Amino acid sequence: MTATVVASSGRPPGTAGVRLSRDGQHVAVLTLDAPPANALSRPVRAALRHALDEVDRDTRFRAAVLTGVGHFSAGGHLVEEQHARDDGDAAAFLTEIVELTDRVEELRVPVVAAVAGGAVGAGLELALACDLRVAAEDGFFVAAGVNVGLIMSAWRLPRLLGLGPAKDMLLTGDRCDAATALRTGLASAVVPTDAVVDAALERAHRIAGRSPLSVEATKAAANRAHQLDAAGGRAVQAERFADLVRTRDHVEAVRSILDRTRPAYGRH
Secondary structure, three states: OOEEEEEOOOOOOOOOOEEEEEEOOOEEEEEEOOOOOOEEOHHHHHHHHHHHHHHHHOOOOOEEEEEEOOOOEOEEOHHHHHHHHHOOOHHHHHHHHHHHHHHHHOOOOOEEEEEOOEEEOHHHHHHHHOOEEEEEOOOEEEOHHHHHOOOOOOOHHHHHHOHHHHHHHHHHOOEEEHHHHHHHOOOOEEEOHHHHHHHHHHHHHHHHOOOHHHHHHHHHHHHOHHHOOHHHHHHHHHHHHHHHOOOHHHHHHHHHHHHOOOOOOOOO
């Protein structure tokens, strides 16, 4: 699969630390490229937010892959954090990280993380905000908050793994290798390192082949699942079902199954 460069957040390719490209018609590829380890510095955060906005605006995109050159992401920029602490702006620093990861989680389209190397600290939080995670054999995850005397991922990680496995990572700060990530559900698959982006793209293209209105509604509803009781969850599902059953895309999906042909969705 060959990706076509769409933008680099309004700057020449590479200068912002984030590249946005298109793989086929419907899959966006967001690549962190901020050596040596893709730390989430202020310029990188701004560039990634801008790229996410571009993906949201372009309704031709139906799924996205988020990856990094070398490492997925080493997390927050420690020098920036120290300056923020010294300036009394530590809360603002954390807020910017939280807003970025929330932006990924709330993106219109599903995001598949392709994790090679480390997803550490805020980098782990970024991976957790994605909808799926495909790990390379050399990939690893670290809830590094306790390693630097701070706190991070204490909400998203227990929601995904359950309290036992999450606390094992959160309280020790130990490295979780790819095999363990697969066993605990942190990763959906583990593949050879040189195949991790292709494996993530394969999942993204499979998602992009489904009705986009259905996929987007399902993602949004699933994101709310932990906030709702059974009655609330059923109500959300019933409301979305009633909306979707009236769409032409639903009719097209059923037709394609019965006729054994490729569906042509029009977002209506």
